Amino acid sequence: MSWxxxxxxxxxxxxxxxxxxxxxLLHGIGSxxxxxxxxxxxxxxxxxxxxxxxxxxxxxxxxxxxxxQAQDYAAxxxxxxxxxxxxxxxxxxxxxxxxxxxxxxVAHPARVTHLTFAAPAIGHGVTPGAELSAAAQAxxxxxxxxxxxxxxxxxxxxxxxxxxxxxxxxxxxQATMGQVTLPGYGQAARMLASGRLLDDAARLRVPADVIVxxxxxVTPPEGAxxxxxxxxxxxxxxxxxxxxxxxxxxxxxxxxxxxALNLAPGAA
Numbered sequence: 001m002s003w004x005x006x007x008x009x010x011x012x013x014x015x016x017x018x019x020x021x022x023x024x025l026l027h028g029i030g031s032x033x034x035x036x037x038x039x040x041x042x043x044x045x046x047x048x049x050x051x052x053x054x055x056x057x058x059x060x061x062x063x064x065x066x067x068x069q070a071q072d073y074a075a076x077x078x079x080x081x082x083x084x085x086x087x088x089x090x091x092x093x094x095x096x097x098x099x100x101x102x103x104x105x106v107a108h109p110a111r112v113t114h115l116t117f118a119a120p121a122i123g124h125g126v127t128p129g130a131e132l133s134a135a136a137q138a139x140x141x142x143x144x145x146x147x148x149x150x151x152x153x154x155x156x157x158x159x160x161x162x163x164x165x166x167x168x169x170x171x172x173x174q175a176t177m178g179q180v181t182l183p184g185y186g187q188a189a190r191m192l193a194s195g196r197l198l199d200d201a202a203r204l205r206v207p208a209d210v211i212v213x214x215x216x217x218v219t220p221p222e223g224a225x226x227x228x229x230x231x232x233x234x235x236x237x238x239x240x241x242x243x244x245x246x247x248x249x250x251x252x253x254x255x256x257x258x259x260a261l262n263l264a265p266g267a268a
Contacts, residue, residue: 003037003051008083011052011076012059016040018048021088021113023263024081025051028095028121028247029139029188030155030177032058038172039250042258050089052080054100056184066183067128067190070103070200077104081111090263092116094250095219096192098227099123102200105208115208116261119219119247120227123195136193140186152177161215161246169252201230209237211260213245213252237262 003014014033023043025036033051043049055076056062063072077100081089090113093101098120105112124133132140143151156174157163163170201208208231212224221241228239240260242249250257 003040007059008080010061011055011080013050013052013080015051016047016049018046020046020048021090022048022050022086024077024086024089024091025049026077026091026093026097026100027051027054027057028097028119029185029192030152030159030180031094031173032176032179034058035172035176035248035251038254039258042254043261044263047263050084050086052077054097054184054188056181056187058179060184062184063187066187067194068187069128070099070123070191070195071107073100073191074103074107078108078111087111088113090114090116092118092261093120094118095121095247096188096195099191099195099197099200102197102204105206106200106203109205112206114262115204115206117208117210117224117227118257119212119216119249120197120210120224121192121195121219122197122223122227124193125196126193128190128194132190132193136189139189140182143180143182143185148180149178151180158217159247160252161213161244166252169248172251173248197227198230201227202232204232204235207235207237209262210239211249211257212239212241213247213249214241214243215245216247216249218247 036051053060091101098117152174210228
């Protein structure tokens with residue numbers, strides 16, 4: 001069964017019907033909900049799956065603050081789940097989505113059955129409103145200067161391990177990155193700059209696993225290991241490093257990524 005595109009009060013999302021608490025997929029900064037399409041076929045048929053387009057992405061309205069925090073995205077996610085009458089869900093946050101997933105779980109632990117952090121972006125810990133790092137500012141400037149298509153062509157190869165040998169994955173990654181727009185991308189870049197995932201990880205009260213590509217050049221495995229170590233004992237699940245995969249790990253090898261998932265009881 002394939003996706004059904006839906007919209008709820010300014011949030012666009014994709015849904016596959018199923019039973020029980022859903023798996024909610026939160027994409028990264030240069031992506032959108034459709035990036036999870038290769039993964040969908042490798043998830044249990046009975047599982048309800050929801051993939052949102054974060055505020056400011058692919059038809060979703062941007063947030064009001066120019067420099068939003070992870071908590072602002074978490075509040076938008078909570079509103080969507082409320083409207084869908086989803087009381088509890090498993091969350092999978094990829095890259096920037098990891099910051100959103102953690103913020104939601106800290107605020108609403110009773111609503112989260114399980115967390116998966118995939119290629120997690122740790123955040124830079126910049127004070128909101130302060131000067132962005134050169135790398136963070138370059139993200140925004142490059143998109144404004146080049147336009148989305150050229151921006152994606154320049155950045156997408158870094159997300160794929162050995163892009164020259166994986167042209168189909170590169171096409172997928174570049175296609176979704178080519179849909180990013182301002183102001184949504186700029187807001188997300190600022191949220192990344194001020195993100196503090198390790199702080200939120202220490203406050204979690206739900207079980208969590210970490211998955212990362214061993215060849216990830218964007219969020220290298222060392223950051224994933226630090227996140228795993230920051231998780232509270234008793235809730236610290238697996239830390240899986242998948243060989244020969246980079247940042248776009250669930251697109252490059254969705255079957256292997258799906259096998260690494262721990263779909264907690266209540267999520268399927």
